[in-house]
Amino acid sequence: MSDYSHNRLIKHMRLVYIGTMVCFTATMVAGLIRQAGPQLTVDPASGDLGTLYPGQTKSFTVRIGNKGNADLVLDAIRSSCSCTIAAVDKAVIHPGGSFDLGVSMKAGDIPGNQRASIYIHTNHDASRETEVNVQAFVDPVVNVSPDRIDVGMISQDDLPLQATLHIKPLLGRRLINYSVETEDKKLSVDYRESPDGESATAAVSLKRGAPVGPINSSITVVSNGLRLSIPVVGQITGNCHSDPNTVFWGRVSPHEAAKVTLRLVGLTREHASIGIKPLEYSRLFECKWVGKSAVLMTLKAGAPAGRLNALVSIAKNGQPVLQVPIYAVVDNG
DSSP states (O other), X not given: OOHHHHHHHHHHHHHHHHHHHXXXXXHXXXXXXXXXXXXXXXXXXXXXXXXXXXXXXXXXEEEEEEOSSSOEEEEEEEESSTTEEEEOOOSEEOTTOEEEEEEEEEOOSSOEEEEEEEEEEESSOTTOOEEXXXXXXXXXXXXXXXXXXXXXXXXGGGOSEEEEEEEEESTTOOOOSEEEEOOOTTEEEEEEEOTTSSOEEEEEEEOTTOOSEEEEEEEEEEETTEEEEEEEEEEEESSOEEESSSEEEEEEOTTSOEEEEEEXXXXXXXXXXXXXXXXXXXXXXXXEEEETTEEEEEEOTTOOSEEEEEEEEEXXXXXXXXXXXXXEEEOOO
């Protein structure tokens, strides 16, 4: 190798070395810059308080830490609703330090899942807040049995029909300011408390003369703002019924027809007529008698995408006697 080539090689190696050192130094500086300042830590990031009763309050602790190299300043802490409170007794956390943030939730009057959030704003990142999620399940303070009334398929001739709700308070409470009500005119409620106030019954009646069709109603148990809904479901028929009494097609393609055969009891094609409700759905269906007491129902191809809730309305000698619900989801996928 000539002296000229040797010198060029040495010069090239020096440049490579210098470039490597510059990149290494830049990476170290960038890392130090990223680590500089306060660094917020939150543990845990969410809290599940389990089951609460209406009005009950429960708390848990969130540890707020600073793993940075500058003071962490808590500028503000807010909650998404008044049911959740975060208590703060310290505003500045030094590097490596931490403190416990007390978070409490008060259960509301509505049974079911209750969720809220605590938002922590610090100088760690002034552009955003750190969120701590809180949840609980609110259980009513009264037990109602059964929790659902299903009368099945019942003829108008068998009305009135009565079912009994048994009501008992929990947590050693007494029945104070309780009532049972419904807004459905097909139903009536006779509410009676025991002499000792420790239990009650509600006789729920489906009235004589209730019209033919599906029953999709409810009874509401009310106490001091707490409302517990008990579904009442079923089907009222004339002196006839259909098999099946409800059509669940599930997901159907708009490119294919869906079909089901309704076998009618107490109805024949000579005396019955069939229609679809709502009326605008009539164009989507084809109804064809396939026997003396059987009807082939077809949901035509080309139905618009979305949920479809329709009724097959069957009349006998011009009088409505039976309605068969049809449920489907027309899915383009």
